[in-house]
Structures are given as structure tokens and as C-alpha cells.
Amino acid sequence: MTVAVDLRGVSKRYPGGTVALSGVDLAVRPGEFVCLVGASGCGKSTLLNLVAGLDSVTDGSIEVDGGRAAFMFQEPALFPWLKVGQNVEVPLKLRGVGRASRRARARELLETVRLGDVVDKRPHELSGGMRQRVALARTLAHDAGVLLMDEPFAALDAMTRDALHDELERVWLERNLTVLFVTHNVSEAVRLGDRIILLASRPGRVIEEFEVEAPRPRRLDSPDVAALAGRVTERLKEEVRRHVG
Numbered sequence: 633m634t635v636a637v638d639l640r641g642v643s644k645r646y647p648g649g650t651v652a653l654s655g656v657d658l659a660v661r662p663g664e665f666v667c668l669v670g671a672s673g674c675g676k677s678t679l680l681n682l683v684a685g686l687d688s689v690t691d692g693s694i695e696v697d698g699g700r701a702a703f704m705f706q707e708p709a710l711f712p713w714l715k716v717g718q719n720v721e722v723p724l725k726l727r728g729v730g731r732a733s734r735r736a737r738a739r740e741l742l743e744t745v746r747l748g749d750v751v752d753k754r755p756h757e758l759s760g761g762m763r764q765r766v767a768l769a770r771t772l773a774h775d776a777g778v779l780l781m782d783e784p785f786a787a788l789d790a791m792t793r794d795a796l797h798d799e800l801e802r803v804w805l806e807r808n809l810t811v812l813f814v815t816h817n818v819s820e821a822v823r824l825g826d827r828i829i830l831l832a833s834r835p836g837r838v839i840e841e842f843e844v845e846a847p848r849p850r851r852l853d854s855p856d857v858a859a860l861a862g863r864v865t866e867r868l869k870e871e872v873r874r875h876v877g
């Protein structure tokens with residue numbers, strides 16, 4: 633398969649009649665980092681949920697290389713009564729991995745996100761940024777080649793978010809992952825994405841794509857990033873005005 637995630641003519645109508653997506657075609661290449669941006673309510677989360685298999689399409693088809701994807705949300709959603717290492721072990725336990733290998737693997741994944749020294753702590757002892765890194769390690773424990781991320785850094789302060797961008801970019805490159813990343817933050821999309829997909833609402837559909845050519849690693853405040861973020865934002869505003877007007 634030369635496509636990691638393949639959406640063809642995907643439409644989603646919710647019971648009650650809202651058409652959240654209409655005729656969405658999107659082919660994500662293996663190893664590609666694709667960011668989805670668009671105004672509130674344009675169907676970004678719906679699209680990720682469909683790719684994750686949490687909900688089913690009304691029309692069209694979705695194929696995911698390897699058959700499944702791992703999901704990471706805005707809230708880390710760690711189990712507070714479990715230690716950090718045990719939280720990362722959860723997906724491994726569900727797959728029936730034995731105790732000793734589970735432990736070793738959880739530690740290795742925590743080391744990947746530079747948290748090898750907090751294996752035995754509880755989530756409440758960590759900062760928000762650290763908790764989100766634990767959530768990333770737990771997502772990696774699913775061993776899926778495709779990562780779906782729904783505004784994973786939206787609740788973090790700017791400096792922590794910056795550090796997490798570096799962290800995610802490193803892990804993505806090291807592990808050759810394919811990422812589909814939803815964000816409201818256009819600069820974040822330009823900082824991280826190989827490609828930005830702009831969605832419009834009512835019904836949600838793809839209206840434009842932007843290739844991000846700036847070399848990595850990018851800085852949020854670099855002129856290249858700011859220039860493209862400006863273009864994407866302009867296009868987004870046009871679309872919002874079209875709806876209001």
C-alpha cells in the first residue's frame with residue numbers, strides 16, 4: 633500500500649440531520665505529517681473519529697494501513713490510580729503482552745519521551761506537559777503506524793507546547809510514523825505539517841491544501857513559518873466571512 637490513510641468520498645450525516653462531512657477525499661502518504669485546520673464545527677474531530685473507527689461513514693470508504701490507528705486527545709486521560717509506567721502498559725496489557733515485557737517496553741517508551749525517571753510516579757505528581765508526554769508514550773504503545781491527534785497540545789502553555797512540538801517531531805521521524813493532526817492553531821500546523829488541509833464547514837469538506845516547504849526543524853517565529861501561516865489564516869478568514877456574510 634502506498635497510502636497510509638485513504639479517504640474516498642467520505643460523508644458523515646449524524647442522526648438528526650447534521651451533515652458533518654461531505655465528499656472528503658484525502659490520501660495520506662506513509663510517513664507523512666498532515667495537519668487538518670478549519671473553523672470550529674467543520675468536522676475535524678468527526679474525520680479523526682471515522683479514521684479511528686470510533687464511528688462509521690454514511691458514504692464513501694476509509695482505509696488505514698495496518699488496519700488500525702492510535703488516538704491521542706487534548707486531555708491526557710491517564711488513570712490517576714495507576715503509576716505512570718502502568719498507564720503506558722495499558723495498551724500492552726490489553727493485547728496480552730506478558731508482565732515483564734510490558735514493564736520493559738513501558739520504560740523504553742517513557743525513555744523515548746524523556747521521562748524514564750518518572751515510571752513510578754502518579755500522574756498528579758507531573759506537570760501538564762509531562763502528562764501529555766506520558767499520553768504520547770501510551771499512544772505509541774499501541775504500535776500503530778498511524779497516529780491520530782486531536783488538538784493534543786491545545787491546553788498547554790506556549791513554552792511547553794514548543795517543547796512538545798520538538799518532542800513529537802523527533803519521535804515521528806525516529807519511528808517513521810504517519811500523523812494526522814487536528815489543530816485550531818495555524819502556526820502549529822505550519823510548524824509541524826508536511827501538508828496542511830483546510831476544511832470548510834456546513835458541510836465539512838476540503839477546500840484547499842498547502843505544502844509546507846520550509847526546512848525542519850522549523851521555529852514558530854521564523855519568517856517562513858509566519859508567511860505561510862499568514863496565507864492559511866487569510867484563506868480561513870475568507871471562508872468564515874463567506875458564512876457570516
Ligand SMILES: Nc1ncnc2c1ncn2[C@@H]1O[C@H](COP(=O)(O)OP(=O)(O)OP(=O)(O)O)[C@@H](O)[C@H]1O
Pocket residue numbers: 646647648650651652670671672673674675676677678679
Ligand atoms: N455525535 C454527534 N451528533 C450530532 N451532531 C454532531 C455530533 N458530533 C458532531 N456533530 C456536529 O457535526 C459538526 C462537526 O463537528 P466536529 O466536532 O467534527 O467539528 P470540529 O471541526 O472538530 O469542531 P471544533 O473545532 O469546534 O472541535 C458540528 O456541526 C457538530 O455540531
